[in-house]
Amino acid sequence: MSVVESLQADLAELERLLRQSERMAVRDVLEREMGLVRERLAQEMAASAAASDIANDAEAAQSVPMEVADDGDAVVWEAVNKLAWDQGGKNVTVYLSGLDGLDEVSEEQIEAKFRRDEVDVRVLGLAGGQRHVRLRFTPAEEITPSKCAVKRKAGGKMRIVLRKSETKHWVSLKAKSSGLGSLKPGKADAGEDPSAAIMNMMRKMYDEGDDTMKQAIGKAWTEARAKQGAGPAVE
Incomplete structure (x- = not known):
């Protein structure tokens, strides 16, 4: 099970609880x-999505038609084979590597x-004039050119800094269908006690959580047990 699938399963379990x-x-x-x-x-x-962008770039590069440079020679554009990206505040930064020369x-x-709605970066003449690299895509959100x-x-590294038109979080680099998708809640095991499942989940969250989480769970647990006439149970 991938990390994404595991997190989706955790979210479905939390929704059920x-x-x-x-x-x-x-x-x-x-x-x-x-x-x-x-x-x-x-x-x-x-x-x-950033990892899949690398594969998408390679696939797109194969479909890019040969273009003619000013000197009349046909230019075959090669895909960027190493790409990563991150964001912070107003900017999205794309990191390219493997551009030897x-x-x-x-x-x-x-x-x-x-x-x-477009980013088009080309590097001509790498490796003694043998490689011509191009990265072209539609960003997930509008940018300020x-x-x-x-x-x-x-x-052999390059950074492409994109200024967001609006300061909001991007869930992908390229425009595509994205989001958390439809998460189906899991089914309860036969004969499982819902109250016991909730308590087990809270204890696991307490054991693995940070100080803030432990404080919140401890307070909730104490309040819950106080209503039942019992003392604190989380230590």
Whole structure:
């Protein structure tokens, strides 16, 4: 089972427990944990999308027709085979590597065209003029072309900095159908005690959680047991 599938299963289990829970304090803890799982799931899906972008780039490169350069020679564009990306605040940064010989090409051999809905970066003449690399895609969200840039780094590396038109989280680099999808709640095991399942889940969350999570669960547990006339049970 992949990390994404595992997180989806965890989320489905939490949703099932939330539906079975009747105590407000317990529901608050479960909803808080669901938020953390959703955030982690979004991050993992973004990382997975970035990895799939590499394969998509390779596939797209095979379908890119040969283009004619100014000197009349046909140019066969090669896919970028090493790509990663991240984001922070207003920018999305794309990291390219494996561009051997990038240090030796001139600025004129690096072409970058940015539109609100398109990124097109080309590097001509790598490896002594034998390689011509191109990365072209529609970003997941609109960008501000005038504030985008390409930065060449040592060791055959390049950074493409994209300025977001709106400061919001991107779940993928390229425009595509994305999101958490439809998560189907899991089925309860036959004969399983819902209350026991909730308590086991809360104890697991307590044991594996950080100080903030432990404090929240401890408080919820204490309040729940106080209503039952019992003392604290989480230590």
